[in-house]
Amino acid sequence: MKEAFSIISLFVLLACQHKQDKIPPIVYTQPDATILVVNVDGSNTAAFTFRYNSGDKYIFDFGDGNTLTDSLVGITGYGEYQRINHQYAKNGDYTVKLTIKNPKYTHQSQTVVEARRIAIADFSYEILANGQVKLKNLSENKAETYQWLISPYPLTNGNFYIYKSSKKEPVLNFDIDGTYKITLHAINGNTSIIEKIIAIRNAGKQMSFSGYYNGKKIVVALDSSDFSFNCIYSSDKITQVMNSRRIQTSETSQPLFWREYHFQPYIGKEEKYKIIRDFIKTKDTDVIELKEENLDPELYNNAGSVYPKALWITYKVNTAQLDGELKVRLLILEYSNPY
Numbered sequence: 643m644k645e646a647f648s649i650i651s652l653f654v655l656l657a658c659q660h661k662q663d664k665i666p667p668i669v670y671t672q673p674d675a676t677i678l679v680v681n682v683d684g685s686n687t688a689a690f691t692f693r694y695n696s697g698d699k700y701i702f703d704f705g706d707g708n709t710l711t712d713s714l715v716g717i718t719g720y721g722e723y724q725r726i727n728h729q730y731a732k733n734g735d736y737t738v739k740l741t742i743k744n745p746k747y748t749h750q751s752q753t754v755v756e757a758r759r760i761a762i763a764d765f766s767y768e769i770l771a772n773g774q775v776k777l778k779n780l781s782e783n784k785a786e787t788y789q790w791l792i793s794p795y796p797l798t799n800g801n802f803y804i805y806k807s808s809k810k811e812p813v814l815n816f817d818i819d820g821t822y823k824i825t826l827h828a829i830n831g832n833t834s835i836i837e838k839i840i841a842i843r844n845a846g847k848q849m850s851f852s853g854y855y856n857g858k859k860i861v862v863a864l865d866s867s868d869f870s871f872n873c874i875y876s877s878d879k880i881t882q883v884m885n886s887r888r889i890q891t892s893e894t895s896q897p898l899f900w901r902e903y904h905f906q907p908y909i910g911k912e913e914k915y916k917i918i919r920d921f922i923k924t925k926d927t928d929v930i931e932l933k934e935e936n937l938d939p940e941l942y943n944n945a946g947s948v949y950p951k952a953l954w955i956t957y958k959v960n961t962a963q964l965d966g967e968l969k970v971r972l973l974i975l976e977y978s979n980p981y
Contacts, residue, residue: 670746673698677740677753678723684831686760687729690738694724698744704728705736705755730757733782761785761830767838773816773845781828789827792941794820794872794973795839802875802975804948805941817938818971819848819865841865851884853959853966855898864970871899871970875977878907880918884968898964901957911949915974919953930967931956937973947978 679691694700702710708728730736736757741750762782767775779788790812792805805814816822821841828834842865849864849871864871864884874881884899903918922929933954942948957968 670744671695672747673742673744673749675700675740675742675749675751677738677751680738680753680755682755682757682759684759685729686731686733686757686832687727688738688755688757689725689727690740691723691725692740692742693722694742695722695744698742700743701739701741702726702728703739703741704730705738706730706732706734730755730760733758733760733762758783759830760832761828761834763826763828763834763836765824765826765836765838767824767840769840769842769844771844773819773842775814775816775840775842777811777814777824779811779826781826781834783830785828785830787827787829789829791825791827793823793825795823801978802947803944803978804973804975806944815938815941816842816845817847817941819843819845819863821865847971849970851959851964851966851968853964855886855966856963869898873972873975875975879904880914880972880974882970882972884970899957899959899961899968911974911976915949915951915953918972918974922953922955928957928959929955930958935971944978947976949974 673695674693677690677692679689681689683689688704690702692700699712701712704710710726710728734757736755737752738755739750739752741748743749760783763785764780764782766778766780768778769775777790781788788808788810790805790807790809791803792814793801793803819842821839823837823839825835825837850862851864851869852861854860862869869884869886871882871884874883880903882899882901883897885897903921905914905917909917919932919934922932931954935952935954937948937950937952939950942950952974953972955970955972957970959966959968
């Protein structure tokens, strides 16, 4: 009996050994890392098509400092052909490398991608006579849309635009000395924005103060250089502020001149204008002179943000620091969406 059992056990052992001997070895094939198709769209997003086997590992080097390694995130496609997308933030030519490897083989290929589709906003300007400014559009690549926005500066408590245009290179005619912020939006699958500050000193009109400052006689322009005048806008009031950058120290927190006009919140621009005008005419005893001005509709063309009339106000100022006449122009502005 023992002899028969031993024979059976030996037979089973030999059979199992024979079965194990038939397990085939793993066969690795040479991968193909050729980048088959590259398409770049208007937003500088490149779509790469390549062959991919699930057992292989790959490394994408996109040439802009970004890599992707062994990740199925973003990969689309069926079968052996796969596609992955990558967006380039800047225009340029990029050398893209794809490496595919397995335990036995490694293959690498590279291609140059021309990603030059996105618009990059840029401009220069030339100040001509009488406050005229010629804008030169230097944006990289032709944009589908341009949007120019002009704002009196500094108006830092909101978006206030007196002018907007979709022209490629508009010519502006500023009517008063001061500092302005010019913004250019270049839109072409992406939106690129650039802002520049421009100082106008030859427009022919200017706000001014004449009199005495701390006992010293001065005549100065309020053009945001040494002395400045600006307004702070909110839903129920307009605050006028005059400051001096040259004479006042950084520790001085009080403005040289401060005046507020109040009204009911969320009323229209025309009603605000009339309330302030009528109050100045009848109740503001510090006002020496009040004039109304029709604004140039070509410059002040953003009807949603600016009322088409302005008030020229001459105040008699007598404070601890000032004694004289302050001549300013008051615009009625509201928050504006550039689009």
